[in-house]
Amino acid sequence: TETEEIRKGLAGVVVDYTAVSKVNPESNSLLYRGYPVQELAAQKSFEEVALLLWNGELPTEAELQEFVTFERSNRALDENVKAAIDLLPKNCHPMDVGRTAVSVMGANHPKAEDSSPEAELEKAKHLFAKFPAVVAYDQRRRRDQDVVEPREDLDYSQNFLWMTFGEEAAPEVVDAFRVSMVLYAEHSFNASTFTARVITSTLSDLHSAVTGAIGALKGPLHGGANEAVMHTFHEIGIRKEESREEAAARAKAWMEDALAQKKKVMGFGHRVYKNGDSRVPTMKAALDKMIEYYGRSEMLGLYDGLEQAMGEAKNIKPNLDYPAGPTYHLMGFDTEMFTPIFIAARITGWTAHIREQRAANALIRPLSAYNGPEERHLS
Ligand code: CMC
Numbered sequence: 001t002e003t004e005e006i007r008k009g010l011a012g013v014v015v016d017y018t019a020v021s022k023v024n025p026e027s028n029s030l031l032y033r034g035y036p037v038q039e040l041a042a043q044k045s046f047e048e049v050a051l052l053l054w055n056g057e058l059p060t061e062a063e064l065q066e067f068v069t070f071e072r073s074n075r076a077l078d079e080n081v082k083a084a085i086d087l088l089p090k091n092c093h094p095m096d097v098g099r100t101a102v103s104v105m106g107a108n109h110p111k112a113e114d115s116s117p118e119a120e121l122e123k124a125k126h127l128f129a130k131f132p133a134v135v136a137y138d139q140r141r142r143r144d145q146d147v148v149e150p151r152e153d154l155d156y157s158q159n160f161l162w163m164t165f166g167e168e169a170a171p172e173v174v175d176a177f178r179v180s181m182v183l184y185a186e187h188s189f190n191a192s193t194f195t196a197r198v199i200t201s202t203l204s205d206l207h208s209a210v211t212g213a214i215g216a217l218k219g220p221l222h223g224g225a226n227e228a229v230m231h232t233f234h235e236i237g238i239r240k241e242e243s244r245e246e247a248a249a250r251a252k253a254w255m256e257d258a259l260a261q262k263k264k265v266m267g268f269g270h271r272v273y274k275n276g277d278s279r280v281p282t283m284k285a286a287l288d289k290m291i292e293y294y295g296r297s298e299m300l301g302l303y304d305g306l307e308q309a310m311g312e313a314k315n316i317k318p319n320l321d322y323p324a325g326p327t328y329h330l331m332g333f334d335t336e337m338f339t340p341i342f343i344a345a346r347i348t349g350w351t352a353h354i355r356e357q358r359a360a361n362a363l364i365r366p367l368s369a370y371n372g373p374e375e376r377h378l379s
Pocket of ligand 1: 220221222223224263267268270271314316319320
């Protein structure tokens, strides 16, 4: 019958080819343009990974230098982007700020309607360079702090943290942040990337596609999970003076209770990976370094307690958002800023997919099976 062919949530449906990344749940691996993400996270800057995702190859030294020069000189926000952000209430969700900012940036861009591969790449690089300032600007305005201008002598991750906190971050912190950006950069046909491809498939522009993708990323079943993980930690209660064991015991009890109430606990489970998310070990290692750097072993207790209890009860493994949330918390970001950081990273993957969709486009327009009232008529 018609209904038997419906694949709810497009689960298991292959929609198109992509050469951007390969997710292999069997071997628990993720490749960006053929390179294992763990190797990239260990050895490459986020700037190099961005060029790899866009161009298909790692940059030469000259290509990298050219991009770094462009990126460093295009970081400042336009005045009308700042003005648009200022019009939004300070208590709106920061994802709304990110979505609005990208929309305004699109309206500003002189090549907004030019979808040639060259213009599209330039727009992607532009967004890459500017989005960190949106996150930093918004984080600071929520704290009633003055704006910190970007610094051209700092790399992407150093400058992101500089603009947000107004001080130079320690190398360990910069490195953990860089690792998170590399791991968040790309993940095949996830909901937000697919959204970007759907929008692109109508021949709409790049900024519209990214704006739509941000809307999809906001939800807690997708990017919003990194924020939701932190809400769980806060609900359990973060007690700095507590031992690792005490924290783990409380976290386990919380999880057992949550599962008894049939709650979905954010940061666990994945549509594609059923035996663990390939990105988690690398991100967990970065979190471990932050826990050591900040001397916060009780956070590890909470982390282990939840993971163990979920494993024992349901054999469901953590996803990337689980170690990423507490990492950003330790760095000093407000919880609501975690998903906007994810935007900054995923702009690379989204725009790589937008370019790929554009190059071999077919309008994405699936069918539906009607289950409403039979035909009827107005009397
Ligand atoms: N907590 C409790 N139970 C869970 C969870 C969870 N996080 N994830 C899956 N399950 C259970 C679910 O209740 C269901 O059980 P049952 O068969 O008894 O009804 C079973 O596992 C299958 O789950 P599903 O939701 O039907 O599977 P799915 O493939 O549609 O779900 C998912 C994938 C990511 C939406 C889901 O695991 C989930 O909601 N996780 C929490 C949100 C989250 O962490 N999202 C981030 C995803 S990865 C990074 C990203 O994209 O940002």
